[in-house]
Amino acid sequence: MSLSLKPGFSFGGVLQKLYPEENLTRQEIILENSDEYWMAQALSKSMENGCAANPNPSVGCVVVLNNKIISSGCTERWGGKHAERVAFESLKVGDLEGTTVYVTLEPCTHVGKQPPCVELFRNRGISKVVIGSEDPNPIVSGNGIQQLKEMGIECKVGVLKTEVQAWLSPFFIQQRNHRPLIALKWAQSLDGCFADDHDGWQWISGIHSRKYTHWLRQKYDAILIGVGTLLNDFPSLDVREIQNQYKRDPLKIIYDPFGKIFQCTEQEQAILTEKTFKLGTKQIILIGTQVLLDEKEKNNKWFQFLKNNENFILQKINDNSENKMTNIIVESLKCKEIDEFLGRPLQSILIEGGPRLLSLFLQEKNYDVLHVFIAPFFLGGEKNKLFSKKQRALIPYIFRDVSKVERMKIVVQERLGNDILLEMVQEN
Amino acid sequence: MSLSLKPGFSFGGVLQKLYPEENLTRQEIILENSDEYWMAQALSKSMENGCAANPNPSVGCVVVLNNKIISSGCTERWGGKHAERVAFESLKVGDLEGTTVYVTLEPCTHVGKQPPCVELFRNRGISKVVIGSEDPNPIVSGNGIQQLKEMGIECKVGVLKTEVQAWLSPFFIQQRNHRPLIALKWAQSLDGCFADDHDGWQWISGIHSRKYTHWLRQKYDAILIGVGTLLNDFPSLDVREIQNQYKRDPLKIIYDPFGKIFQCTEQEQAILTEKTFKLGTKQIILIGTQVLLDEKEKNNKWFQFLKNNENFILQKINDNSENKMTNIIVESLKCKEIDEFLGRPLQSILIEGGPRLLSLFLQEKNYDVLHVFIAPFFLGGEKNKLFSKKQRALIPYIFRDVSKVERMKIVVQERLGNDILLEMVQEN
Numbered sequence: 001m002s003l004s005l006k007p008g009f010s011f012g013g014v015l016q017k018l019y020p021e022e023n024l025t026r027q028e029i030i031l032e033n034s035d036e037y038w039m040a041q042a043l044s045k046s047m048e049n050g051c052a053a054n055p056n057p058s059v060g061c062v063v064v065l066n067n068k069i070i071s072s073g074c075t076e077r078w079g080g081k082h083a084e085r086v087a088f089e090s091l092k093v094g095d096l097e098g099t100t101v102y103v104t105l106e107p108c109t110h111v112g113k114q115p116p117c118v119e120l121f122r123n124r125g126i127s128k129v130v131i132g133s134e135d136p137n138p139i140v141s142g143n144g145i146q147q148l149k150e151m152g153i154e155c156k157v158g159v160l161k162t163e164v165q166a167w168l169s170p171f172f173i174q175q176r177n178h179r180p181l182i183a184l185k186w187a188q189s190l191d192g193c194f195a196d197d198h199d200g201w202q203w204i205s206g207i208h209s210r211k212y213t214h215w216l217r218q219k220y221d222a223i224l225i226g227v228g229t230l231l232n233d234f235p236s237l238d239v240r241e242i243q244n245q246y247k248r249d250p251l252k253i254i255y256d257p258f259g260k261i262f263q264c265t266e267q268e269q270a271i272l273t274e275k276t277f278k279l280g281t282k283q284i285i286l287i288g289t290q291v292l293l294d295e296k297e298k299n300n301k302w303f304q305f306l307k308n309n310e311n312f313i314l315q316k317i318n319d320n321s322e323n324k325m326t327n328i329i330v331e332s333l334k335c336k337e338i339d340e341f342l343g344r345p346l347q348s349i350l351i352e353g354g355p356r357l358l359s360l361f362l363q364e365k366n367y368d369v370l371h372v373f374i375a376p377f378f379l380g381g382e383k384n385k386l387f388s389k390k391q392r393a394l395i396p397y398i399f400r401d402v403s404k405v406e407r408m409k410i411v412v413q414e415r416l417g418n419d420i421l422l423e424m425v426q427e428n
Numbered sequence: 429m430s431l432s433l434k435p436g437f438s439f440g441g442v443l444q445k446l447y448p449e450e451n452l453t454r455q456e457i458i459l460e461n462s463d464e465y466w467m468a469q470a471l472s473k474s475m476e477n478g479c480a481a482n483p484n485p486s487v488g489c490v491v492v493l494n495n496k497i498i499s500s501g502c503t504e505r506w507g508g509k510h511a512e513r514v515a516f517e518s519l520k521v522g523d524l525e526g527t528t529v530y531v532t533l534e535p536c537t538h539v540g541k542q543p544p545c546v547e548l549f550r551n552r553g554i555s556k557v558v559i560g561s562e563d564p565n566p567i568v569s570g571n572g573i574q575q576l577k578e579m580g581i582e583c584k585v586g587v588l589k590t591e592v593q594a595w596l597s598p599f600f601i602q603q604r605n606h607r608p609l610i611a612l613k614w615a616q617s618l619d620g621c622f623a624d625d626h627d628g629w630q631w632i633s634g635i636h637s638r639k640y641t642h643w644l645r646q647k648y649d650a651i652l653i654g655v656g657t658l659l660n661d662f663p664s665l666d667v668r669e670i671q672n673q674y675k676r677d678p679l680k681i682i683y684d685p686f687g688k689i690f691q692c693t694e695q696e697q698a699i700l701t702e703k704t705f706k707l708g709t710k711q712i713i714l715i716g717t718q719v720l721l722d723e724k725e726k727n728n729k730w731f732q733f734l735k736n737n738e739n740f741i742l743q744k745i746n747d748n749s750e751n752k753m754t755n756i757i758v759e760s761l762k763c764k765e766i767d768e769f770l771g772r773p774l775q776s777i778l779i780e781g782g783p784r785l786l787s788l789f790l791q792e793k794n795y796d797v798l799h800v801f802i803a804p805f806f807l808g809g810e811k812n813k814l815f816s817k818k819q820r821a822l823i824p825y826i827f828r829d830v831s832k833v834e835r836m837k838i839v840v841q842e843r844l845g846n847d848i849l850l851e852m853v854q855e856n
Contacts, residue, residue, distance in 0.1 A: 190800070191814060192619030195830065202830035362806065372618070374802075376836040376852055378790065379828045380815035386619060387808035400807045402623065402630040408804040413841050413848050420841050422848065424804055 033067050035102070035130050039159045041069065042102040043132065043167060046083065048074040051219050051248070055344045057171040059083040061103040063096065070095065078344065082108065084117040088124075097125035104132040104164045106144040106157075118147045128154040132164035136175035166411075170221075170348040173368060179330060181348040183220065184358050185213070185371040187419075192386055193379035194355050201233050208417030209373040214241045216371060220250050220350040221342060222284075224329075227256035229354040231268060234275045237352070250350070251342055252276065253284045255329060255357060257317055259291030262303045269302055277311075282341060284313045286332055292316060313341055326366040355384055359391045370408065370424040373416070461495050463530070463558050467587045469497065470530040471560065471595065474511065476502040479647050479676070483773045485599040487511040489531040491524065498523065506772065510536065512545040516552075525553035532560040532592045534572040534585075546575045556582040560592035564603035594839075598649075598776040601796060607758060609776040611648065612786050613641070613799040615847075620814055621807035622783050629661050636845030637801040642669045644799060648678050648778040649770060650712075652757075655684035657782040659696060662703045665780070678778065679770055680704065681712045683757060683785060685745055687719030690731045697730055705739075710769060712741045714760055720744060741769055754794040783812055787819045798836065798852040801844070 030036045046060025053059075053075040061083040062072040073086025081089075084107055088096065107117040107129075121129065129148050134157060135141050148155050165172055170181040187205040188194055194204065203210065217223060223237050238249045254261065264272065277283060285306065292314065306312050318332045330349075339345050350371075351361060361367050382388060412423035458464045474488025481487075481503040489511040490500040501514025509517075512535055516524065535545040535557075549557065557576050562585060563569050576583050593600055598609040615633040616622055622632065631638065645651060651665050666677045682689065692700065705711060713734065720742065734740050746760040758777075767773050778799075779789060789795050810816060840851035 188618075189833075190616075190620060192806075196828055196833075198829055204830060376838050376850070377833045378620075378815055379830070379833065380820060381828065382817070387806055389810070392808060400624055400805075400809065401626055402632060402807070405617075405624075405805045405807065407846065410804050410843060410846055410848060413843055415838060415841055418835065418838055420838060420848070420850065422804070 035156065035159045038062060038064050038069075038100070038102045039104070039130060039132055039164075041072070042104050043160060043163055045072050045074050046104050046164075046167065049076065052077045053080075054078060054221065055171065055174070055347050056082075057105055057168045059103065059105045061087040061101065063087055063091070063099050063101050065099045070099065079113045082114055082117050084120050085114070088120050094125070098127050099125075100128040100130060101126055102130045102132075102159075104160075105168065106131050106133070106135040106140060106142075107148070108135065108140050109143045109147060110139050118144050121148055121153060122151050126153055128156065130159050131155065131157045132159055133157075133161045133168075136172050138175075169368065174345065174347045179334065180221070180346050181369070182330065182361065182367045183348065183350045183369045183371060184361055184367050185216070185350055185352050186355075186358055186386075187373035187375060188385070189375055189377055189379045191378045191380060193381045193384055194353070194386075195381070195384040196379050197381040197383045204375050205373045205419045206375065206417040209375075209419040209421065211241050212416050212421065213373075214239050217250055217350060218248055220348045221344075221346050222251040222253050222333075222349045224253040224255060224349050224351045224357075226354050226357040227254055227260045228356065229352070230254050230256075230272075230276060231260065231264070232354070234271050235352075236275050236278070238278075238281065249281055251282050251284065251346075253286060253333070253349070255286045257286070257288040257291075259287050261285060261287075261306070262291070262300055264302060280311065282311050284315050284333070284338065284341070286315050286317055286329065289316050289319060313337065324364045324366065326361050326364045330366070355386050355388065356391050359386045359388075362386065365406065365426065368425065370422070372422045372424065374420045374422065376418060376420075463584065463587045466490060466492050466497075466528070466530045467532070467558060467560055467592075470500070470532050471588060471591055473500050473502050474532050474595065477504065480505045481508075482506060482649065483599065483602070483775050484510075485533055485596045487531065487533045489515040489529065491515055491519070491527050491529050493527045498527065507541045510542055510545050512548050513542070516548050522553070526555050527553075528556045528558060529554055530558045530560075530587075532588075533596065534559050534561070534563040534568060534570075535576070536563065536568050537571040537575060538567050546572045549576055549581060550579050554581055556584065558587050559583065559585045560587055561585075561589045561596075564600050566603075597796065598647075602773065602775050607762065608649070608774050609797070610758065610789065610795045611776065611778045611797045611799060612789055612795050613644070613778055613780050614783075614786055614814075615801035615803060616813070617803055617805055617807045619806045619808060621809045621812055622781070622814075623809070623812040624807050625809040625811045632803050633801045633847045634803065634845040637803075637847040637849065639669050640844050640849065641801075642667050645678055645778060646676055648776045649772075649774050650679040650681050650761075650777045652681040652683060652777050652779045652785075654782050654785040655682055655688045656784065657780070658682055658684075658700075658704060659688065659692070660782070662699050663780075664703050664706070666706075666709065677709055679710050679712065679774075681714060681761070681777070683714045685714070685716040685719075687715050689713060689715075689734070690719070690728055692730060708739065710739050712743050712761070712766065712769070714743050714745055714757065717744050717747060741765065752792045752794065754789050754792045758794070783814050783816065784819050787814045787816075790814065793834065793854065796853065798850070800850045800852065802848045802850065804846060804848075 030040055042060040042062045044060065045062060046058050049058060051058065056075060056078055059075045059082060062069050071087045071091050073083045075083045076086065084103055107121065109116045109118050131145065135144065145155050145157060173179065173181045186194060187209060189204060195201065217239050225235065229235065237252050307314055315332060315338065317328060320328055333346060351358060407427050408424040409427045410422055410424050412421065414421045458468055470488040470490045472488065473490060474486050477486060479486065484503060484506055487503045487510060490497050499515045499519050501511045503511045504514065512531055535549065537544045537546050559573065563572065573583050573585060601607065601609045614622060615637060617632060623629065645667050653663065657663065665680050735742055743760060743766065745756060748756055761774060779786060835855050836852040837855045838850055838852050840849065842849045
């Protein structure tokens with residue numbers, strides 16, 4: 001039935017029936033048994049192992065015969081089998097005869113940790129291969145499709161391409177732009193406050209939003225916060241409240257250009273050791289070059305502890321005044337040492353605050369996606385918000401004009417408990 | 429299929445598949461041919477004539493036999509037939525035999541502009557009557573159901589009660605609370621700005637949100653704005669861009685306690701006459717008692733024009749320092765003169781701004797519903813926002829604490845173009 005009932009006031013409560021349909025942004029409807037339908041199954045399958053395949057793309061594959069899935073697969077943990085291999089290996093010789101294979105990403109053609117997948121398609125009698133997106137890796141891109149065609153297999157490319165690329169965006173951005181994906185995340189009141197103006201920390205958003213945050217962190221290779229947030233909130237920055245087989249804690253990165261962290265009181269050191277710097281979790285402290293040169297620091301016990309602990313890297317900020325501030329931060333993280341420290345390339349960073357650091361990334365338009373939680377109340381505060389007066393004094397902020405402002409593009413709105421989650425990207 | 433595809437980034441793009449279902453706020457699914465299903469059809473039918481029945485409730489009725497609707501009706505324009513009469517009159521004697529009748533509101537038992545509907549149900553062989561909500565009118569409430577039972581008809585009451593009451597909320601609030609429904613409406617940036625800090629007016633929200641606003645205005649009996657907004661924006665406050673048979677313009681109310689409007693320049697007077705005060709549309713100017721006593725004003729030509737024009741009422745604000753400021757405003761509008769001026773009881777008011785007036789209503793918790801449009805960008809301004817520094821100085825505003833703040837309850841989130849519409853009510 002077309003009437004969608006929600007509890008609520010008059011129009012709102014029944015908006016979807018009464019308001020002219022063409023004015024609402026609707027989600028697409030996919031017809032059963034269409035190529036989009038089966039590709040959606042493959043995309044769904046591709047998420048089965050979460051981000052365990054990182055930095056490899058998590059690909060999904062379904063094999064369809066007579067409008068039924070006869071086998072399916074998802075890329076295994078990094079170094080493990082690719083989706084096509086998983087899907088095909090449970091089938092007997094001849095089982096692929098006459099099938100259509102749906103795979104979210106173009107099959108690979110090069111020998112990496114696994115032999116090339118495209119060879120799995122040879123002489124199996126497959127009727128058609130439907131591919132979500134070409135591989136952005138220049139070694140593969142187009143070659144997989146070319147080789148399939150040379151095998152005499154019909155190929156269709158680009159089905160649910162946007163959705164596939166969205167799911168694999170850290171991989172695509174790394175391949176195409178040679179940098180990690182940058183996501184900004186915050187929770188705010190309706191008037192843009194992160195907290196009230198009193199001392200002490202209190203949650204803005206509800207329990208559902210916080211749970212979602214933990215779930216979100218698993219996707220990212222690293223979380224970045226400013227040293228101010230670190231010393232105010234002592235956040236754990238780990239993944240809690242979520243249980244699944246592919247749970248993982250991201251690398252923690254602290255942006256601390258002036259080495260404030262080395263000036264901590266002993267009490268602060270104790271709390272940090274207990275919470276954010278828990279034993280065994282890897283951390284990077286991004287500091288200015290000057291800090292390391294300072295003789296005074298070298299005798300500081302706490303500094304020596306952080307410097308000599310194998311769970312820490314004190315990474316110098318690669319200062320270059322010609323570059324944007326936030327580019328300097330990102331560039332400082334692009335190095336072999338950090339990739340080795342993480343055990344794989346750093347493909348995505350979730351920046352969680354505080355408001356000053358987030359304002360800077362927003363101001364310099366240095367982000368790929370925003371995760372914004374809006375809690376439905378007003379705080380009316382001045383201190384803890386994006387683009388506050390204080391921040392406008394500190395960063396090169398041009399006072400905005402509605403006609404010139406950069407609008408973001410909303411890609412998702414979702415209710416989490418009594419909060420709203422918006423996901424936004426830059427308007428193209 | 430369960431995978432809901434939206435273009436977007438990784439989690440967001442496929443949130444509904446991957447994120448644990450139980451954490452998302454889902455809309456209810458209604459089973460086909462259930463009582464809820466047919467009541468939803470009746471509710472849908474009840475909206476057919478828009479708000480033409482005001483101040484009567486717009487009721488819907490469907491008659492079901494063997495899982496098919498054999499007749500249906502919606503309340504006609506005020507004074508016209510009620511929904512049950514419309515639904516039944518197209519049926520022949522005996523056609524109602526064995527049917528189930530779904531009606532959103534309890535059938536009436538009193539003679540008003542129409543004979544009592546409950547009598548239409550007598551001796552027609554109806555098997556069952558399903559009622560959305562009891563009538564809040566004490567003359568009717570429960571009596572209709574009682575009389576149906578005495579006729580030997582099975583009754584079921586309360587099916588989709590929340591949705592029915594939401595659609596009829598102005599009627600319910602008037603019956604139960606003897607006051608009009610108060611709605612606040614505004615469009616804001618992500619950081620709560622209504623406009624930038626430059627002079628001149630520019631739209632914050634996109635074309636879809638504005639279109640929705642026009643559509644929304646039809647529901648309300650009156651729009652209220654402050655004199656500051658009037659003289660800044662010269663808004664038309666009418667219903668444009670929407671075509672349908674029940675289009676109607678709301679009454680315009682200007683809140684102007686100090687009679688600023690009488691001090692307009694001739695140029696401002698000309699623009700007002702052209703735009704907001706267009707000939708033939710009814711207006712109320714809410715002014716302080718002191719203003720009318722001021723001898724100076726009485727010789728003012730513009731004042732005399734407004735005072736003697738039959739399209740205007742200069743309504744004195746019923747000042748009472750013991751009451752809340754916003755209650756004084758609402759109380760001043762509850763009088764016979766205004767009901768007569770409008771031609772029916774004033775059942776609902778949409779307050780459209782500016783930020784100072786809206787802050788006051790929010791601060792004093794004097795609202796039933798909020799319609800908030802959020803445009804996805806930041807302005808970083810100081811002047812045009814709710815609870816700005818200036819407003820906090822003017823109104824008795826206690827600085828907020830997250831733990832004590834009043835959270836609103838979100839009842840609707842909807843995407844309109846590239847804006848988000850939130851509809852919120854007070855948390856009970």
